[in-house]
Amino acid sequence: MRVHVADHPLITHKLTVLRDRATPSPQFRSLVAELITLLSYEATREVRVEPITVQTPVAPYTGLAISKPVPLVVPILRAGLGMLDGMMAVLPNAEVGFLGMARDESTLQPTTYAERLPEDLSGRQCFVLDPMLATGGSLGAALEFLFQRGASDVTAICILGAPEGIARLEKETEGRDVRLVLGALDERLNEHGYIVPGLGDAGDRLYGLAE
Numbered sequence: 001m002r003v004h005v006a007d008h009p010l011i012t013h014k015l016t017v018l019r020d021r022a023t024p025s026p027q028f029r030s031l032v033a034e035l036i037t038l039l040s041y042e043a044t045r046e047v048r049v050e051p052i053t054v055q056t057p058v059a060p061y062t063g064l065a066i067s068k069p070v071p072l073v074v075p076i077l078r079a080g081l082g083m084l085d086g087m088m089a090v091l092p093n094a095e096v097g098f099l100g101m102a103r104d105e106s107t108l109q110p111t112t113y114a115e116r117l118p119e120d121l122s123g124r125q126c127f128v129l130d131p132m133l134a135t136g137g138s139l140g141a142a143l144e145f146l147f148q149r150g151a152s153d154v155t156a157i158c159i160l161g162a163p164e165g166i167a168r169l170e171k172e173t174e175g176r177d178v179r180l181v182l183g184a185l186d187e188r189l190n191e192h193g194y195i196v197p198g199l200g201d202a203g204d205r206l207y208g209l210a211e
């Protein structure tokens, strides 16, 4: 797995406001959207393109167009949904698949409650969105869904990651072409499986309490 941690003062600035417990949901949602737009610039660096010729008012010009099949963007519900619009602003022709996952807060095991993905993902570039990579259980399970359908070129975009989750994904994706783009790599997980210093529960901060 190739890991890229964004190193940009604008990203750190926005992340600092996002982490602040005093930041209310409306501002939190806007910041997540802004951050994904910045992270997607790095995450789409290897998007597949092909030459296309257009006619400028002056002369023919051969540039680039995104290749077919178009990329698939997969937000992991709930929290990943907060990243979808920002990603689609960058890749407006992409298709969207959905995975709904919830982590049991005592066992930290994810369960999948929704799955809507194309049957065949062979030859398809996939971009998975989830703001938080903690133990890696949820993202690992999401990647496995994609691999089972033939995906071989996957980029995951997370706003924050923990070393424990990265180590787990490194093992689970060994031999596969996976990139991970992070807004920041945090210190560790606490005894409840939360990222430290982190930002708390991303789903709750975006959308309110789950209960």
Ligand SMILES: O=P(O)(O)OC[C@H]1O[C@H](OP(=O)(O)OP(=O)(O)O)[C@H](O)[C@@H]1O
Residues within 6 Å of the ligand: 076, 077, 078, 079, 080, 101, 102, 103, 104, 108, 110, 130, 131, 132, 133, 134, 135, 136, 137, 138, 139, 165, 193, 201, 202, 203, 204, 210
């Ligand atoms: O790396 P892990 O240990 O699996 O934890 C990370 C997962 O936890 C959060 O989702 P949550 O289960 O809270 O669901 P939500 O998006 O509905 O809040 C987060 O958005 C990830 O999907």
Ligand SMILES: O=c1cc[nH]c(=O)[nH]1
Residues within 6 Å of the ligand: 079, 132, 134, 193, 194, 195, 196, 198, 199, 200, 201, 202, 203
């Ligand atoms: O810190 C964490 C860990 C898992 N899920 C979250 O939303 N936050």
Ligand SMILES: [Mg+2]
Residues within 6 Å of the ligand: 079, 201, 202, 203, 204
């Ligand atoms: Mg949550």
